[in-house]
Amino acid sequence: MATAAVQPGERETYLNHQYGIKSWLLTVDHKRIALLYLMGITFFFFIGGFFALLIRLELLTPAGDLVQADTYNKLFTMHGQVMVFFFLIPAVPAVLGNFLIPIMIGAKDLAFPRINLLSWYLYMIGGVLMLYTIINGGVDTGWTFYTPLSTEFLNTHVITAGLAIFVAGFSSILTGLNFVVTTHRMRAPGMTWSRLPLFVWAHYATSIIQLLGTPVLAITLLLVVCERLFHLGIFNPALGGDPLLFQHLFWFYSHPAVYIMILPGMGIVSEIVCCFSRKRIFGYQAMALALLGIAVVGFLVWAHHMFVAGISLYAALIFSLLSYFVAVPSAIKVFNWTATMYNGSISYQTPMLYAFGFVGLFTIGGLTGLFLASLGIDVHVTDTYFVVAHFHYIMVGGMVMAYLGGMHFWWPKISGRMYPEGWGRLAALLVFVGFNLTFFPQFILGYMGMPRRYWDYSHSPEFQILNVLSTAGATILAVGYLLPMIYFLWSMRYGKPAPANPWNAAGLEWMVPSPPPTFNFDEEPVVTWEAYNYDEIKEEVPVAQ
Amino acid sequence: MPNSPVATANHEAHDNPALLHHFASEQQQKDAASLGMWVFLATEIMFFGGMFCAYLVYRYWYFGDFGAGSQSLNVVLGGTNTAVLICSSLTVALAVRAAQLGKQTTVVVCLILTMLFGVVFLGIKGVEYHDKFVEHHVPGASFHFPGHIPSHPDIPINQQHAQIFFSLYFIMTGLHALHMIVGLGLFAVITYYAMRKRYGPHYCTPVEIAGLYWHFVDIIWIYLFPLLYLIDRHK
Amino acid sequence: MSEHVSSLKLYIGIWLALLAGTLLTVIAAGIDLGPFNAVVALTIATIKATLVVLFFMHVKYAHEKLTKVVIISALFWLAILLALSMADYTTRLWS
Numbered sequence: 031m032a033t034a035a036v037q038p039g040e041r042e043t044y045l046n047h048q049y050g051i052k053s054w055l056l057t058v059d060h061k062r063i064a065l066l067y068l069m070g071i072t073f074f075f076f077i078g079g080f081f082a083l084l085i086r087l088e089l090l091t092p093a094g095d096l097v098q099a100d101t102y103n104k105l106f107t108m109h110g111q112v113m114v115f116f117f118l119i120p121a122v123p124a125v126l127g128n129f130l131i132p133i134m135i136g137a138k139d140l141a142f143p144r145i146n147l148l149s150w151y152l153y154m155i156g157g158v159l160m161l162y163t164i165i166n167g168g169v170d171t172g173w174t175f176y177t178p179l180s181t182e183f184l185n186t187h188v189i190t191a192g193l194a195i196f197v198a199g200f201s202s203i204l205t206g207l208n209f210v211v212t213t214h215r216m217r218a219p220g221m222t223w224s225r226l227p228l229f230v231w232a233h234y235a236t237s238i239i240q241l242l243g244t245p246v247l248a249i250t251l252l253l254v255v256c257e258r259l260f261h262l263g264i265f266n267p268a269l270g271g272d273p274l275l276f277q278h279l280f281w282f283y284s285h286p287a288v289y290i291m292i293l294p295g296m297g298i299v300s301e302i303v304c305c306f307s308r309k310r311i312f313g314y315q316a317m318a319l320a321l322l323g324i325a326v327v328g329f330l331v332w333a334h335h336m337f338v339a340g341i342s343l344y345a346a347l348i349f350s351l352l353s354y355f356v357a358v359p360s361a362i363k364v365f366n367w368t369a370t371m372y373n374g375s376i377s378y379q380t381p382m383l384y385a386f387g388f389v390g391l392f393t394i395g396g397l398t399g400l401f402l403a404s405l406g407i408d409v410h411v412t413d414t415y416f417v418v419a420h421f422h423y424i425m426v427g428g429m430v431m432a433y434l435g436g437m438h439f440w441w442p443k444i445s446g447r448m449y450p451e452g453w454g455r456l457a458a459l460l461v462f463v464g465f466n467l468t469f470f471p472q473f474i475l476g477y478m479g480m481p482r483r484y485w486d487y488s489h490s491p492e493f494q495i496l497n498v499l500s501t502a503g504a505t506i507l508a509v510g511y512l513l514p515m516i517y518f519l520w521s522m523r524y525g526k527p528a529p530a531n532p533w534n535a536a537g538l539e540w541m542v543p544s545p546p547p548t549f550n551f552d553e554e555p556v557v558t559w560e561a562y563n564y565d566e567i568k569e570e571v572p573v574a575q
Numbered sequence: 576m577p578n579s580p581v582a583t584a585n586h587e588a589h590d591n592p593a594l595l596h597h598f599a600s601e602q603q604q605k606d607a608a609s610l611g612m613w614v615f616l617a618t619e620i621m622f623f624g625g626m627f628c629a630y631l632v633y634r635y636w637y638f639g640d641f642g643a644g645s646q647s648l649n650v651v652l653g654g655t656n657t658a659v660l661i662c663s664s665l666t667v668a669l670a671v672r673a674a675q676l677g678k679q680t681t682v683v684v685c686l687i688l689t690m691l692f693g694v695v696f697l698g699i700k701g702v703e704y705h706d707k708f709v710e711h712h713v714p715g716a717s718f719h720f721p722g723h724i725p726s727h728p729d730i731p732i733n734q735q736h737a738q739i740f741f742s743l744y745f746i747m748t749g750l751h752a753l754h755m756i757v758g759l760g761l762f763a764v765i766t767y768y769a770m771r772k773r774y775g776p777h778y779c780t781p782v783e784i785a786g787l788y789w790h791f792v793d794i795i796w797i798y799l800f801p802l803l804y805l806i807d808r809h810k
Numbered sequence: 811m812s813e814h815v816s817s818l819k820l821y822i823g824i825w826l827a828l829l830a831g832t833l834l835t836v837i838a839a840g841i842d843l844g845p846f847n848a849v850v851a852l853t854i855a856t857i858k859a860t861l862v863v864l865f866f867m868h869v870k871y872a873h874e875k876l877t878k879v880v881i882i883s884a885l886f887w888l889a890i891l892l893a894l895s896m897a898d899y900t901t902r903l904w905s
Contacts, residue, residue, distance in 0.1 A: 139597035141607040207614050214876065215607040216597075242887045245618045249625035253746070262714055262742045263735055264629060270735035275632055278895045279625050329890055333898065345898035554599065606874075613877055617884035624888040628895055635899060650836060657832045665825040668816075668866045675815045790867050794859045800832075801851035805839035809847065 043446065043545040058143035059548055064129035065444075066150050067120060070157060072515070074116035077164070081109035083508065086468075086501040092494050094486035102485035103170035104186070110173025112164075115195050116157055118425060119287065122294035123205055123240075124153070126436050127233045129444060131209060133539040133546060134227050136218025136555045141211040149204040156198030163190045172483060174284070177265035177276040181257040189258055192251040199244045199251075202290075206240030209233050218538075220557035227537055227561050228317055232297025235321040239286045239293075239328065247283035250276065274340055281332035289328040292392070292424060293321060295432030296363055299385045302439050303367050305535040306382035306571060307374025310562040313366045320359035320366075327356040337408045346405055353403035360396050364389060377571045379533075380454030384435030387462050391427025395420055398473065413483075416476025422469045431461065434514060441518065442532045446545040447525030453517045460510030467503025471496035534569040536562050605780050612784040616791045619754075623795055626747050630802065633743065637736040639724035642807030644740035646725060647712060649703060653804040656699050657796060663692035664793045667762075667786045674779035679772050682782070686766040689789065693759050700752055704745075713745070714738045725810035744803055751799060754792050761785050814871035824865045831858045 040046065044061040047053075054062060085105050088096040097105065128146065132139050140146050163169060169191040171180040180188050213226075213234050253264055254276070263269025265276040304311050311317055333341055333349040367389050376382070398420040401407050411417065441449050476482075480493045487493050531540040538557070542550055559566065598604040634641050670685035711719040720737045724730045765785055768774065774782055835854045843850060864870040869877055 137597070142611060143597065145611075203618055207611060207618070210614055211607050211611045214610060215603060241614060241618050242621050242884065245622035246625040246891065249622050252750075253626075253629070256742075256746060260715060260742075263739055264633075264742055270637070270733070270739055272632065272636075274898070275629060275895075278898070279628060282625075282891055282895075329887065330894065333894070341898045342901040342904060344901040344904060345894075348894075348897060549597075610876065610880075613880045617880050620884040620888055621891075624891055627888070628891050631892055631896065632899055635896070650839075654832060654836050658829055661825065661828045661832065664828075664862060664866055665821060668821050669818075672815060672818075672821070787867055790862050794862055797858050797862070798852075798855050801835055801839070801855050805835065805847075805851055807847070808839040809842040 041543065042547050043543070044548045045446075045545055047548045056147075058139070058147055060128050060132055060140050060143065060146055061444075061546065061548075063146050063150050064125050067124040067128065067153065070150075070153060071117050071121045071125065074112050074157065074160075075121075075511075078109050078113035078117055079508065079511065081105050081112070083504065085109060086504040088485060089487075089497045090494075090501050092486065092488040092491045094488075097485070099485050100170055103172075103483070104168035106483055107170050107172055108164055108168045111169070111191060111195065112160065113425075114173060114287070114291075115198050116153075116160060118291040118429060119202055120153060120198075120205070121433050122298065122429075122436065123209070123233055123236060123290075124149070124201075126229075126298065126433075126440060127209065127236075127294060128205070130440065130539055131212060131230055131233060132216065133542060133550050134230055134537060135213065135216060136221050136538055136551065136557060137212065137216035138549045138551065140208045141216055142208050145204050146208055149201045149208070152197055152201035152204070156194045156196075156201065159190055159194035159197060163187045163194060166190075174280060175251075175254060175276075177254065177257070177273045178267065178271075181254055182266055182268075189255050192255050196248055196251045196255075199248045202240050203244045203248075206237035206244075209237040210241065213237075218555050218557055220555075221538075222557075224314070225557060225559070225561050226318075227297075228300035228311060228314070228321070229294075229297035231318045231321050232293045232300070235325040236290050236293040238322075238325050239290050243283040243286040243290075243329070246279055247287075250279040250283070253279075274336065277336050277339055278333065281335045282329075285332040285335065286325075286328045288421070288424070289324055291429050293324060295388065295429045295436075296321065298432045298436035298439070299367060299388050301535075301537070302381045302385040302435055303370050303389075304562045304564060305439070305533050306377050306379060306385070307371045308564045308567075308570065309370055309374040310560075310564055311366065312369035312372075313362075314561065316362055317366055320362045323359035324356065327352070327359070331356055331403075334403055334408070337405060338412050350403055350405050354400065357396060357400055357403075360392075364393050364396075375570060378455075379438075379571065380449075380451060380458050381435045381439035381533075383455060383458040383462075384431045384438065387431045387458070387465075388428055388435065391423055391431065391465070395423030395428055398423065411476050413481055414476035415472040415480050415482055418482050419469045419472035419476060422472070427465050427469070431465075434458070434461065437514070437518075439533070440539070441521070442528030443539055443544045443546070445518075445522055445525070446528050447521045448528050448532060449514075449521045449525060450517055453513060457510050457513035457517075460506055460513070462510075464503050464506030464508070464510050468500050468507055469503070471499045471503075475500075533571050534567055536564055536567060601778075608780050608784055609787075612787050616787065619791060623747075623750070626743065626750070627798075627802075630743050630747070633736075633739050634802075634806070637733070637739065638807075639727065639730065640733050640736035641740050642725045642810065643722060643732045644712075644720070644737050644744070645804060645806035646808065646810075647710070647720070648744070648804045649706065650804050650808070652699050652703050653800055656696050657800045659692050659696045659699070660793045660796050663689045663696070664790055666692065667789050671779065671782050671786045674769075674774045674782045675776055677775045679769070679775070682769045682774060683766060686762055686769055686782075690759055690762050690766070693755055693762075697752060697755060700748065707741070707745075712741050714742045725807050747799060747803070751792065751795055754795070758785070758789050758792055761788065814868065816865065816868070816871075820865060824861050827861060828858050 044059055054066065057063060084097065088094065088102060094102065166187055169186045169188055171184060171188060175192070213230060256262060257264055263271040265271045265273055267273055300311055300317060331349055331353040333345060334353045337346050402411065402417065402420060438449060438454055475493055475496050478493065480487060480490065528544040530543050538555060594601050594604055598607070666685045666688040670682050670689065673681035673685060707713055711717050718734065718738050720732055720734060722732050724732060762785060765781055831854050835851055838850050839847065863881065872878065
């Protein structure tokens with residue numbers, strides 16, 4: 031099936047290198063694997079988004095009148111599990127990271143291309159298991175699988191959901207392993223650590239978290255499965271176990287997991303902000319160290335999810351203090367992006383609009399995290415919509431915006447086509463407006479006391495107006511997400527062919543053609559310049575067409 | 576960047592068929608493989624680590640019942656197994672050494688001995704599991720662990736706490752055994768290639784990194800043995 | 811992974827040390843040392859593990875510090891999990 035597909039006169043790219051389904055399913059080219067992942071994560075994004083839409087529709091009215099209570103439990107559980115494990119965690123690393131990291135460091139591929147393909151197969155197998163779970167009625171434990179509810183009292187598909195995430199977790203671990211070894215071993219001559227794009231640093235830090243945290247989730251899920259199958263008592267208080275042990279082990283991974291989700295986005299934002307301000311990043315070293323700092327300190331704070339669960343007060347005090355520390359490197363990054371933009375020559379292309387959105391919304395989300403780190407406030411707002419708003423500001427306002435910004439920024443490189451700039455800006459605006467309308471009211475709702483995971487709020491009908499605003503926002507957000515899907519697909523056929531460097535950006539990836547050839551570089555590059563050398567690049571960003 | 580001719584023609588021909596195309600040199604490939612295995616072992620430390628955490632918590636809470644459970648395990652078999660794994664670590668280290676020195680027959684012999692030791696370990700483990708089954712120490716409906724806490728004849732063994740001990744015993748040793756089976760599979764493949772004289776001073780990376788994995792499995796058992804078998808043995 | 815080839819004598823020596831350590835652990839377990847039984851057992855286990863890591867796994871002869879960084883990091887992270895979890899369990903009854 032592997033035909034030499036390049037026509038005479040046509041340039042060889044990774045897309046036309048070979049045709050046929052086998053050449054895709056058995057590829058070891060990191061760029062093709064990135065596209066395989068793109069299809070998977072986009073699919074799961076819409077599945078998770080569909081569940082979100084149903085949740086928002088239910089919450090339009092105080093009564094539980096759209097779905098049954100058990101169904102509602104399944105909706106928010108599946109929304110969370112699908113979005114976290116099958117979209118947020120893999121999205122940036124497996125798509126943009128896979129595609130760009132080898133090119134950014136001057137390598138022909140990742141260190142272990144076959145393991146990269148294995149990663150994708152594991153993700154897909156996990157995805158199939160998750161689909162099986164959904165089709166057969168889903169799980170209703172909440173995405174957090176708290177015991178003994180999940181091990182003892184439910185007869186939904188906890189085991190298949192747990193196994194799905196277990197398998198997908200190994201996909202994540204192997205991706206992290208590949209990135210760490212690649213960054214250490216495959217850099218081109220002259221590409222020293224201090225010349226690496228922050229995108230690479232961000233993925234390195236992310237990979238550390240993936241490697242050290244995900245195995246703990248894996249063993250925890252395995253223990254839950256064993257407990258369910260063999261009626262053990264490890265997490266069941268009625269049998270001598272401690273439900274908090276489950277929570278400790280679960281959150282030991284799941285808190286750093288949120289940094290797995292956000293750090294790659296921060297890497298993207300650094301690239302975009304520098305390009306569209308025509309400036310070096312302010313404080314390169316601080317930015318790189320902040321990424322590592324977030325990764326490390328992020329492992330020390332997990333029990334802030336358990337403040338009201340029954341841990342000791344003294345442990346809670348320790349974790350509260352540590353949780354304040356983790357905000358410091360994040361704040362440094364926000365200050366440095368701002369300082370980078372200051373006195374820069376700013377242009378407002380779509381990627382930059384998303385980057386602006388990220389910086390602002392991530393800041394709000396991060397600040398509200400500090401509220402939650404305070405024991406006194408947390409007792410009041412935990413398990414309310416305040417928490418829901420907090421993490422959606424970071425995950426959706428932060429990470430998804432960064433992901434979309436990155437997809438627009440590197441779309442010309444990936445596809446060889448320009449997306450339509452006007453539609454891009456419109457979609458970015460819709461996403462920003464829709465997002466804020468959806469989630470800002472939820473801060474207020476949470477503070478007013480509306481609990482999360484409740485299907486019915488009839489005893490507090492005063493919550494309705496804010497819920498209606500939230501649902502309205504969600505529909506605008508949905509349109510904002512659909513538009514790029516449509517015009518990206520459109521651009522693959524009708525988009526303007528892209529030059530190698532449509533943004534006049536710095537970085538090795540912009541020095542290879544769009545789309546790149548299969549082995550990225552004809553000759554191994556020798557790097558003699560610093561990262562973000564915009565002072566040497568005289569051209570501005572070309573005006574949008 | 577100007578239009579380039581088909582990229583496949585342009586990178587250097589590599590003399591060593593074991594060298595993969597995306598690496599610039601054999602040393603780079605070797606270093607990558609080695610780092611890859613070490614990073615993987617780090618993830619395995621965290622994987623087993625979760626169970627060690629559960630073990631630590633319950634040993635802290637239920638020390639007496641854990642002591643009773645530990646005393647019911649067979650130290651002779653457990654100790655023998657520890658020695659068996661240590662021997663297998665020796666033979667695999669010798670296999671790597673033989674590969675580095677190009678002694679093809681020694682490589683094969685040492686690998687086969689390693690696998691034999693591994694099978695012996697699993698066999699003894701099977702005997703132990705069988706004993707536990709017969710004695711009704713397997714967690715579940717037929718669990719029955721009469722007796723009292725070591726040195727406290729007035730305190731009976733709490734059945735639930737003891738079941739947690741045995742749950743952890745089976746899961747930790749079971750997962751360890753699973754890792755050993757995977758290791759045996761790895762060595763089977765490597766022995767096959769060793770018999771075809773694939774490894775030598777120019778290329779012994781697979782033997783080395785499989786050896787690293789095996790040593791790690793040995794180290795896990797070095798900790799499991801005292802933690803499971805030797806609690807409160809003096810009472 | 812270095813090109814260093816260890817001598818047969820070294821390997822046999824380490825092997826004997828590991829076996830001796832195992833024997834020692836079993837004997838020590840039979841002696842009442844109070845709370846120190848666990849300490850002794852774990853210390854011997856750690857010494858055995860260190861010997862395996864340094865000599866059987868060639869870390870002593872590694873030409874790069876990175877290998878050691880990876881090992882130390884993993885152990886440090888495990889320590890975080892164990893220490894901070896136990897910070898909760900050991901202080902629960904204080905209040």
